[in-house]
Amino acid sequence: MSHAFILTLSCADRPGIVHAVSGFLFERGGNIEEAAQYNDPDTGLFFMRVQFACDKPGHEELRSQWRDFAQGFGMQWQLHPAGAPMRTVIMVSREGHCLNDLLFRWKSGLLPLDIRAIVSNHREFYQLAASYNVPFHHIPVTAATKPQAESRQYEIIEAEGADLVVLARYMQVLSDELCRRLAGRAINIHHSFLPSFKGAKPYYQAHDRGVKLIGATAHYVTADLDEGPIIEQDVARVDHSKTVEDLTAIGRDTESLVLARAVKWHSEHRVLLNGHKTVIFK
Structure with a gap:
């Protein structure tokens, strides 16, 4: 069964962030359903929101793997199950x-x-x-x-x-x-x-x-x-x-x-x- 998630993140802007995030999800069978990003030229910060579906891993395993990945970019991030009230x-x-x-x-x-x-x-x-x-x-x-x-x-x-x-x-x-x-x-x-x-x-x-x-x-x-x-x-x-x-x-x-x-x-x-x-x- 596919699980839907919403990922939000911010970090210092640099080339390749979108590619790295989409690659991380692709490697885990994730299908991006909605994505938006913004680079603030005044602060040099990058912002992104991605909604995606993923068969595996589960929420906690995905969170753990993403935590290790995000450290390399100095990201502030949140990962939520989509649709949860x-x-x-x-x-x-x-x-x-x-x-x-x-x-x-x-x-x-x-x-x-x-x-x-x-x-x-x-x-x-x-x-x-x-x-x-x-x-x-x-x-x-x-x-x-x-x-x-x-x-x-x-x-x-x-x-x-x-x-x-x-x-x-x-x-x-x-x-x-x-x-x-x-x-x-x-x-x-x-x-x-x-x-x-x-x-x-x-x-x-x-x-x-x-x-x-x-x-x-x-x-x-x-x-x-x-x-x-x-x-x-x-x-x-x-x-x-x-x-x-x-x-x-x-x-x-x-x-x-x-x-x-x-x-x-x-x-x-x-x-x-x-x-x-x-x-x-x-």
Whole structure:
């Protein structure tokens, strides 16, 4: 029986990498089904994503053989079984449009996820979680209890084996320590077209500036607030007649769409980190 895998890698660019990777797979009976690569001239780094089918060896043996091969190129790499749903925990506060959209897309088969839990600092969405048969964890957060709350949140994330944490309008700033623990596997949706209007109430900032475009940005979470590597962005056109409430309502659709795209690309292993930027093989 053939097994499908997704290989992602990055390393210093040099001639012959594609030839070497394809040769490695060919020697093991691998059939490349999809491949993309990119050379960043600014950093001198090479990035590649390969989806392939292979009769043998199995996952662990293939991983071991690839580890030895990759050392010769100084590669950073990941090897995943293709099609395996990504274990995911969603965090949310009081605005549920992104949560509702992700749950619907997941149950509709549009996102390759295994949503294991929903964590919230409010109780609003326990019934929504129950309707999708997803465990709901209410963990209140105050300035005094934040360390304990984050410890409990991280316990849930680790207990569920989550490879992805989605901040679907979770309106608490994560501590530097939790950001470090979740590096590269936590995605936030910010209701602004970053780097404009960072921080709280970006729609109020946008309205005050009289902008003609409002947007949303999905990015990886880092200790620097709203500064993480950007995965996806989009905009909606507005005009002078729109109130803050209008901007907020229009923005919800953009936020949901942008977050869904970012989650999909991440769960399909299409996003590679390139310093404070990303390379995305769509």
